[in-house]
Amino acid sequence: MNVSRRRFLQGTGALGAAALTTGIPFGAPLAYAGRAGKKSAVVVIYTHGGFNGIFSSADSFLNGSFGVTSSNIFDAGNGLMVDKAFADGLGAYAKTHMAAVGIRHGTSVHEESIAGFFEPPGGSAIIRLARAMGGDAAIKAASILNKPAGNHAAVGNVSLQQINDMGATIATLQGGAAAEPARNLANRAAIGAELMSKERAARNPASLRSDAEGRQALIRTLSVPGPNFDFSAIPAAYKLNGTGISANNGNKMNAPMAAAELMVRAGVNVVTVTTGLLWDLHFSEASTNDRRQMITDVVPGVQTFINRMMADPATAAEYDVTVVLAGDFGRVGPQHDHASAVSAIMIGPGIKVGTSGRMSAQVGLPVGTPSWGGMWSMLCGLTAAPSNPFGPIPDMHKALLL
Amino acid sequence: MKEKLMYRRMLSAIILVIICACTDSEEEGVASGPGGAGVGNGDVSAASTEGQTNAQKKTCREAMTSYTGLGAKVLVAGRLDGEQDEQHNPVVLDRHRVKPFQVLADDLHRILGTTQPSMDALLATSADTFAASPPRWFIEPQSSAVTLFTTYRIAFRGCVQFAKSEAAWSVQPTAAAAATACAKLQAKAWSTTPSKAEIDACVAIATDEAEFAKATPSPVTDAKTKWAYACASIFESNKFTSF
Numbered sequence: 238m239n240v241s242r243r244r245f246l247q248g249t250g251a252l253g254a255a256a257l258t259t260g261i262p263f264g265a266p267l268a269y270a271g272r273a274g275k276k277s278a279v280v281v282i283y284t285h286g287g288f289n290g291i292f293s294s295a296d297s298f299l300n301g302s303f304g305v306t307s308s309n310i311f312d313a314g315n316g317l318m319v320d321k322a323f324a325d326g327l328g329a330y331a332k333t334h335m336a337a338v339g340i341r342h343g344t345s346v347h348e349e350s351i352a353g354f355f356e357p358p359g360g361s362a363i364i365r366l367a368r369a370m371g372g373d374a375a376i377k378a379a380s381i382l383n384k385p386a387g388n389h390a391a392v393g394n395v396s397l398q399q400i401n402d403m404g405a406t407i408a409t410l411q412g413g414a415a416a417e418p419a420r421n422l423a424n425r426a427a428i429g430a431e432l433m434s435k436e437r438a439a440r441n442p443a444s445l446r447s448d449a450e451g452r453q454a455l456i457r458t459l460s461v462p463g464p465n466f467d468f469s470a471i472p473a474a475y476k477l478n479g480t481g482i483s484a485n486n487g488n489k490m491n492a493p494m495a496a497a498e499l500m501v502r503a504g505v506n507v508v509t510v511t512t513g514l515l516w517d518l519h520f521s522e523a524s525t526n527d528r529r530q531m532i533t534d535v536v537p538g539v540q541t542f543i544n545r546m547m548a549d550p551a552t553a554a555e556y557d558v559t560v561v562l563a564g565d566f567g568r569v570g571p572q573h574d575h576a577s578a579v580s581a582i583m584i585g586p587g588i589k590v591g592t593s594g595r596m597s598a599q600v601g602l603p604v605g606t607p608s609w610g611g612m613w614s615m616l617c618g619l620t621a622a623p624s625n626p627f628g629p630i631p632d633m634h635k636a637l638l639l
Numbered sequence: 640m641k642e643k644l645m646y647r648r649m650l651s652a653i654i655l656v657i658i659c660a661c662t663d664s665e666e667e668g669v670a671s672g673p674g675g676a677g678v679g680n681g682d683v684s685a686a687s688t689e690g691q692t693n694a695q696k697k698t699c700r701e702a703m704t705s706y707t708g709l710g711a712k713v714l715v716a717g718r719l720d721g722e723q724d725e726q727h728n729p730v731v732l733d734r735h736r737v738k739p740f741q742v743l744a745d746d747l748h749r750i751l752g753t754t755q756p757s758m759d760a761l762l763a764t765s766a767d768t769f770a771a772s773p774p775r776w777f778i779e780p781q782s783s784a785v786t787l788f789t790t791y792r793i794a795f796r797g798c799v800q801f802a803k804s805e806a807a808w809s810v811q812p813t814a815a816a817a818a819t820a821c822a823k824l825q826a827k828a829w830s831t832t833p834s835k836a837e838i839d840a841c842v843a844i845a846t847d848e849a850e851f852a853k854a855t856p857s858p859v860t861d862a863k864t865k866w867a868y869a870c871a872s873i874f875e876s877n878k879f880t881s882f
Contacts, residue, residue, distance in 0.1 A: 449877075
């Protein structure tokens, strides 16, 4: 039963009342992003340190680099060839709904790459996309495990909320369970606590920013009826013991992807997931470590998410989810050094199989390939947001949209 | 990358020490010893006044020692000042930080008592929620809607237990009684004197009969439970969740 977003919508009146009483600015557009009446969501899986080209442009390395051979490549069609074990692990749906998206950003410095990805010119891409997508969800952007590098200050009622544990998150979303504070009284208390926090918040605009943004997100969450969805069933679907999101809770990406599902079902527009793994993998000439981490630690959780949220017809009738896998840059040469471009993978119902990110054997992308902003613009286009803060979708990316 | 992380943490710790060398108006006039019991007993404010006289009314910014850190950078470089206070001292901004989970837990026990089985049960499973650091490690804590609500849930359990020991909380809250009780608990929990607006916010929760009547699954009628709702809100405030 899919319901979270509908129940959230029912609370619009209460939300408006809360705005009047708390002074929460409701600046985000109320229009609902989504194609064919579905709720759009974007899940960005980021591999800190690098994202090997074998996962998005494997045929570029048939010269013998990175252990690529004609037998370990999957030909998805329309020029897209990816590592076979990667594609097999992601599953049948991904194989027919994926594209590689080129990002020619021009830096081989980790910090610059990470900052550029999440905060391209114009400010936080997460906040801007979540805001453009609009909707009435109390929490519109969430980060699983670690907050992405960058400022990500709230704009209007759109802030980035960090999620570290599913149990506490479910309690916050649903509230009012037995032996817990009643939902309306918890909201009343949250409003009162915000008043008590006003003076110190004003004196600590940067160091307590997460506190101020968290309060507003909490009041918005508690101001509407709790979603009528059994969130507690999600962890078991990912074979987890407990509700923690640590890397050791089951397979390494199962718990984070379970949390991503939880947040998407709760109405969040943009979810970021960091893998908790180190991807700055030098000295792996045959890309053995890249493959092992991706296939063993990442792909199973992502596959479960895709199967449940995208391939399942009932869920797909309600949600329009796009998953992105990307990292700092590709790896280059026998020492697995830093390239200055990356080819991301996008999977979703609005994707036409193909590539705008076919790399050269030297792990470069053609002149004219857009930087990070092009990818975010494409993502925004996929969500059918009422406006696109990243500018027009580059033609080479537009060709990958259905 | 780890080295950079360590460096940033060391830098943060040093800056914090320097920041703590300055006082500001929020803490002046407040005794904040262990237990946080006293409200404005004058010891600290007397010391501050004397200190200001000795420094010939230099501002905190002028009087403080400047330290140079790694890379020959002044550690306070880039620090912002807010508007001047009534004594024309620039108000130092961003000196407060979100409390780590273990500090929250310890402070809750200090204020609400150590015999707290229900509160402890939730505390025991909440470290992940707050992204608590491993032993001998430090990660700058961040608040979120979830951590704040979890703080409220934990404190609510503690306050339900605490209410049993407060004789005055056997009686239904009135505005006058709540003003007294709120001010007392706020001072104890925050180690600073609450303002009238802050007391009023707490009183409004304790006496909001309309909301108590609407509570599900059943209306709240018990006096101690009503007090507990207001009590827990004090711990949800950033005057408790940060330091």
